[in-house]
Amino acid sequence: MWNKFSEDRYDERQTAVRGRAFKWAYGTLLVALVLYAVTDGVWDWCVPLAGCAAAISVSLVPFLLICIFGEAYWWTDVSRAGQFVSVALLGSLNLAIAAVAAANGELVVDGVVQIGGANLALGLVFILVFIAAAIQRHRLRRGGEDE
Amino acid sequence: MKNLRMKAARAALDLSQQQLADAVGVTRQTINAIERGDYNPTIKLCLAICRALGRTLDELFWEE
Numbered sequence: 226m227w228n229k230f231s232e233d234r235y236d237e238r239q240t241a242v243r244g245r246a247f248k249w250a251y252g253t254l255l256v257a258l259v260l261y262a263v264t265d266g267v268w269d270w271c272v273p274l275a276g277c278a279a280a281i282s283v284s285l286v287p288f289l290l291i292c293i294f295g296e297a298y299w300w301t302d303v304s305r306a307g308q309f310v311s312v313a314l315l316g317s318l319n320l321a322i323a324a325v326a327a328a329n330g331e332l333v334v335d336g337v338v339q340i341g342g343a344n345l346a347l348g349l350v351f352i353l354v355f356i357a358a359a360i361q362r363h364r365l366r367r368g369g370e371d372e
Numbered sequence: 373m374k375n376l377r378m379k380a381a382r383a384a385l386d387l388s389q390q391q392l393a394d395a396v397g398v399t400r401q402t403i404n405a406i407e408r409g410d411y412n413p414t415i416k417l418c419l420a421i422c423r424a425l426g427r428t429l430d431e432l433f434w435e436e
Binding site: 236237238239241296365 | 416
């Protein structure tokens with residue numbers, strides 16, 4: 226099971242791309258967490274879990290974009306269609322949960338973003354992954370076999 | 373710098389990028405990046421490509 230998610234699934238170029246992506250994600254996470262800590266100290270704008278989820282989501286953006294456009298995200302021997310559907314479902318589900326929370330008035334209470342904010346952030350990241358992957362897929366198809 | 377010698381050696385064997393990639397255990401995009409000069413492969417991958425194409429390291433990767 227663990228082997229399925231192992232870095233061994235990537236070739237050496239993909240591993241190098243992912244290393245660069247991890248570096249950017251780590252730096253972004255540090256900046257995002259500091260920003261969250263500073264702004265939350267000034268005014269209480271979200272619950273801690275939502276703030277952490279937002280920081281993690283922001284740091285995932287450079288990681289995912291570098292990996293996707295560097296062709297180092299999808300496992301080569303796994304159905305891409307299945308991965309597209311999974312990402313779209315996860316994105317839609319998270320956004321739906323956030324929408325339900327917003328409709329019930331539970332997303333923001335007294336100016337403080339509640340736990341639904343975590344779903345909103347994660348949903349947006351999954352949708353971003355879907356869009357970026359679709360763009361990359363289009364670019365590769367247009368490039369043809371021997372670019 | 374583009375690696376035209378590798379591309380020519382692959383074409384001489386009538387291999388696609390995908391077929392060469394499968395033979396050496398990498399993705400097609402990695403072969404494409406090497407041929408475009410966007411990625412410097414490790415010696416391990418260079419040797420695997422040389423074996424797959426029946427050429428020497430000098431013939432494919434040595435720059436004068």
